[in-house]
Structures are given as structure tokens and as C-alpha cells.
Amino acid sequence: MELKYKKYDPILKEKAVLLCIQRGSVAEVGEELNLPMSLLFRWRQEYLQFGASSFCGQGNGGRRLNMEQLKIKRLKSKLKQTQQKFDILKNAHKNPLKVRVDIFLFIAGNEKKYSIKRMCKMLGVCEMSYRRWKKGIIPERQIHINLLKETVKSIFFEFKQKYGAYKIAMELQSRGYQISRPKVSRYLNQLDLKCKRKKRCRITTNSFHNKFVSPNILNRKFKVDAPSKVWVSDITYIKIREGFIYLTIILDLFDRKIIGWSLSNGMSSERTTIPAFQMAIINRNITNKLIFHSDRGVQYANKSFTAIVDSYPNVTRSMSHKGSSIDNAVAESFFNTLKRELIRKLPLLSKEEMKTETYEFIENWYNKKRIHSSLNYKTIEEFNALN
Structure with missing residues (x-):
């Protein structure tokens, strides 16, 4: 017995x-x-x-330790835990773990080396979530997040990598999603999606002349309540394979639409401001008094362009103060958008290729599909439909 x-x-x-x-x-x-x-x-x-x-029980395998031995054992255990934590972080940062699935895959691959509990704690994930993932059980919340990320990614590429977090959030909200800008920003970071940034541009305005100069009648009043009340115009350069070409635009402040534009090799009025103005007249009628605002560049101040504008009695000229780009901020803002969203991502093109890209950007993207913060995050067509 x-x-x-x-x-x-x-x-x-x-x-x-x-x-x-x-x-x-x-x-x-x-x-x-x-x-x-x-x-x-x-x-x-x-x-x-x-x-x-003395009474160590089963925790020490029945082995009794004196106080010094017990202290050494505890220190060794603490050192081992610290070393393991360091190894986990070191190995995890060899390949950055940007999304939760990457973290779970790392934990699964190191289960035999480290404890699951310690890895989950060090990498900031819930142990229960990991175990559910390992069994193939995906929580409804995670499914919802994955679908949102796919939608964010889809919109990012739908708008040609030009929209940042704020505009993507506004686009999602217009489609019925309840999502904030910080959350979209976090998803973009996790998906490693970065908006195109603008390049610096050089000054193309030559205001050192003795030709016609108009006072600044507009005076930075960029809010307009009807079309064809204020048009603003400016010129910028674009680098191509053969050198440079020059883009002239005329923009209606009411809906921010580009109603006239010209792409040319030279900087004369016959190639820049005159054809752009003629296009604007065709695209948008002048029914009441119109302010035409520009900088003091010679293309706007010479006799040829002045004569054409003066042939329309309802048009009043306005020019920025000398050296003040802020006086024509809306036109400058368009060029910043153009360089950020189009020019920067393109290789050096020929003139004809750049003309095709510019037409596509202005007529099919900027004037039709792009949402504008100044229009309460609506497209130009949506804004005009409401007004």
C-alpha cells in the first residue's frame, strides 16, 4: 500500500x-x-x-536556496527577460511591422524562441487577438478596418496620388463613410502611401518696364458671388526635354475654373496672354462688369494685350503690387497644384507630350473631377450645380 x-x-x-x-x-x-x-x-x-x-515548494523544483543564491537567481531571471525583450525588438525592427498582420506573422515565426505573451506585450498587440488570428478567426471590427483601408487606397490611386489625408477624408464622407482626417492619415502611413509634393518654381514675371500699369483694384478680395465678375491670370514655366515651355492660365474666381489657357515656347503676348484671353472669352461670356487681374508682367502691360482687353468696355484692369505674389494668390495656388500633382511625377517630356498631359490635367481633372477646398470640397461641376 x-x-x-x-x-x-x-x-x-x-x-x-x-x-x-x-x-x-x-x-x-x-x-x-x-x-x-x-x-x-x-x-x-x-x-x-x-x-x-526554506519552503520553496514546486516553484524551484524542490531546491532550497539561501538568500544570496535566491537574489542571484532573481537577477539572472530578470536579465534573461530583459535580453529577450531586446532581442524581440531588435528582430522586429529588421523589417518594419507597419500593419497588424505583419506583427502576427512575426510572432508566429518566433513562438519557439520567445513566449507569445511577452512578444504581444512588447509589440503592442492583444494576445487574444493574435490567438484568434492564428485560428483563422478575424473579428468584425478588423474586417471593417481592412475594408476601410482598401477604400482609402482605392481613392488615393483613383485621384492619381494627388489627394492627402484631408481630401481623402472629405471624399469618403461625401460617399457616406464616417471617418476622420487623423484616421485616414494613420491608414495612409500604415499603407506607406504618400501624396506627391510640389517643387519650387522660378519667377517668370518681368515687371521692370515703363508700359501700362493698373492699380490693384482687386485688393485680394478673392471671394466672388457670380461668374465673370473677376478673372485672374498668371504665367509659369514648365521644364521639358527641349528646354522650357510657358503656361498661361485665366481663372474665374467664382468657381475656380480654368476658362482659358495657352502653352507656348516663347514669352511674347501673341503666344501667352492673348490666346489664353481669347479662349476665356469663348468659354465664358462677359455679361456685366468684369475685373481682369494679373501681375505687372510685360505680357499683360504691352500695347498688344492692352488693346485687346480695352476692346471690351465692361472689362476693368487690375494689377498686383510690384513684387507681391500674394496679390495674385489664387493663380499662384493653381500653379502650385499643377506642379505638385502633375509635373513632379512626370519624366522630361516633349512639347507635344506635355501639351497632352496639361490638357488632360486642366480639362478632365482640375475642371471636372478634382475637389476644391475653396468650394467646400466639391468639384467645380458640383459647385455650379448648386449655384
């Missing part, structure tokens, strides 16, 4: 020994706790020899 020994809790043992030492009587404590005196004598002897590590 196998003998069964009664097991005592280590805490009970320690309390019993301390009680014996306090009272100075093993017999009294034994009688009070209903414990054999022989056990109490043995426990007291062990406690006097090994201290707090």
Missing part, C-alpha cells in the same frame, strides 16, 4: 515557524495548530538555515 504524505502550504509553514520563534514554545504552537512537533522542529531548523527560501 502506497503511503500518502500530507502536503502543507509554504505560507502556513513560514507562519508556523515565525509563531514558534515569537512564543518560544514549539509544543504550544503545535497543539494550537494541530501540527506534529517533529515537523515544527524540522521547519524551524530549515528556516534558520535558509531563511525565506
